[in-house]
Amino acid sequence: xxxxxxxxxxxxxxxxxxxxxxxxxxxxxxxxxxxxxxxxxxxxxxxxxxxxxxxxxxxxxxxxxx
Numbered sequence: 027x028x029x030x031x032x033x034x035x036x037x038x039x040x041x042x043x044x045x046x047x048x049x050x051x052x053x054x055x056x057x058x059x060x061x062x063x064x065x066x067x068x069x070x071x072x073x074x075x076x077x078x079x080x081x082x083x084x085x086x087x088x089x090x091x092x
Contacts, residue, residue, distance in 0.1 A: 032060045033070040040078050043087045049078075050092045 039057050043049040049057075057078065061071045081087040 032063060033068065033074065036060055036071060036074045040074055043078065044081065047087055049082070049087050049089050051089060052092050054089055 036057060039053060039060075043053065057075070061067050061075055067075070078087070082089060
């Protein structure tokens, strides 16, 4: 199964957060919106979200106010 456009956009946003080590609240909300916009979180999207949450938990990426 080929990943959808939202998975590609999620990957781009998460890669940016990894590079910056920072994620704004708006960016985080957009990531969650993109993942659930079609009413289904597929395996690729789920893996990306898990990766992001692990990085937040381990303080590799931090969420900041806008």
